[in-house]
Amino acid sequence: MIKAVPKPLEEIIELIKDLHKVLVVGCDGCVTVCEAGGLKEVGVLSSSLRLNFTQANQRMEIDDTTLTRQCDKEYLDQLKDRIDAYDAVVSLACGCGVQYLVERYPDKVVYPGVDTCFMGVDLERGVYAERCQACGKCILADTGGICPIARCSKRMLNGPCGGSEKGKCEVNSEIDCGWHLIYERLKTLGQLDRFEHPVAPKDWATSRDGGPRKIVREDLRI
Amino acid sequence: MRLQYPSNIEIIKIPCSGKVDILHLLTAFEQGADGVIVAGCMEGDCHYQVGNLRARQRVQRVKEILDKVGLNGGRVEMFNLSAGMGTRFAEISREISARILELGPSPIKTAREKADRPIMEVAE
Incomplete structure (x- = not known):
């Protein structure tokens, strides 16, 4: 929410x-x-x-x-x-x-x-954390259900970067490295081969780079 | 025990100090209360686990609000007491009553009275 x-x-x-x-x-x-x-x-x-x-x-x-x-x-x-x-x-x-x-x-x-x-989740009462940046093209299926856009400070599509240390981000030691989380998750799922296929550059036109966005769902309109 | 405490204190009974909401406290001040004491059970003794801890946090928030709106956060205070601490209750009542007397009447009450006063009284 x-x-x-x-x-x-x-x-x-x-x-x-x-x-x-x-x-x-x-x-x-x-x-x-x-x-x-x-x-x-x-x-x-x-x-x-x-x-x-x-x-x-x-x-x-x-x-x-x-x-x-x-x-x-x-x-x-x-x-x-x-x-x-x-x-x-x-x-x-x-x-x-x-x-x-x-x-x-x-x-x-x-x-x-x-x-x-x-847009985020309730970690506990009064503690909220960001989980989605509404980029308009969800890639969670490729990243073990952890979003690199929302959870990597650099929004990297092929991480982690050199600033990842002991699972934490160089921006702030309290921030989990998004790509470390993805790595651990894919390891659990047995999908580490995902790292052998770099992801192509993302089309940011569906995000804010395409200007203010609008959804028109013809199937819902009368 | 026949302990004496100031007669200007009105007691409002509630099942647990955790029932006290920020809005209850603010409403008391809106209605002209000069000060409010929240008396909860001893920390660690709450029958609802954390009711008195919640009350303390809410009292703290109200203190901050009162300071910001020019009413003085010292007009509200939280104390932890057990049912067997009548002497301490009387002591706190005297202490807070003295503090409130020093702070003077609530500016809200004074402003309301001023607003309610007729602009001109016509003799019959």
């Missing part, structure tokens, strides 16, 4: 300090799972903002709501009857949600309340 972290409270205060009525909108999707922008975080942020502006004797009304998802029009539509009453919206959704909210309500000022980080 998408992983995000809450923006510092002072940054959000600075964004809305000159306004009078703000709606904080959470998302029940990915940001709820990583505890950055779900119902609970929306409540904590709203309460903190109310405390801040009340103690400063500043007129400020903070309301909140949480949508099932902010990356779907159907759920964004649920705001249509109330959004006009607010000077601005603070969205705790990922970058996709914030932008889609802007597209749905082009006249409304929308501020991001979280920093969207990456």
Whole structure:
């Protein structure tokens, strides 16, 4: 899932300090799972903002709501009857949600309340790690199910490089060498011969090198 | 034991300090509480294993929030006590009550009272 972290409270205060009525909108999707922008975080942020502006004797009304998802029009539509009453919206959704909210309500000022980080997994509560960079052409079948694009600092297709030492990456000794992991995994699977056939250069057009991407699934369209 | 502790403290009973959420604490301050004490069981004695440890983390988070919003993190504190430590409870209550009195009334309460006060009173 998408992983995000809450923006510092002072940054959000600075964004809305000159306004009078703000709606904080959470998302029940990915940001709820990583505890950055779900119902609970929306409540904590709203309460903190109310405390801040009340103690400063500043007129400020903070309301909140949480949508099932902010990356779907159907759920964004649920705001249509109330959004006009607010000077601005603070969205705790990922970058996709914030932008889609802007597209749905082009006249409304929308501020991001979280920093969207990456697509990853939960190692444990509060510890998340990147696992996919959405390159658009999955090569996991060739690499023992461990992605060199996401897990090798250099995104090498034929690793490891000379910076791999005792299974760790030269960038940071806390980062596992992706290619070391792939080697160990292929050894377990008895597929070390994979290393005898270098992989051809990857077509990065399906990744960001092809510009902003779009999927059109004709089979799903009516 | 007939121990005396300050009468300005309102006790809210909960099954475990792990039940205390950040939102509960923030709501107390939003409603004008001058300070909040969270009293959990002794560390290692939690019947739910880590309830009191969770409470401590949440209290720490609320302290940080209160500092950022200009309310002073010293208004909230977590203590670990067993059911047999009445004397210590009274002692903590006095200590925190004194600290809060020194910090003064909650700015939230003061701001609310100011906002609720009529701009002009008309004599009948």
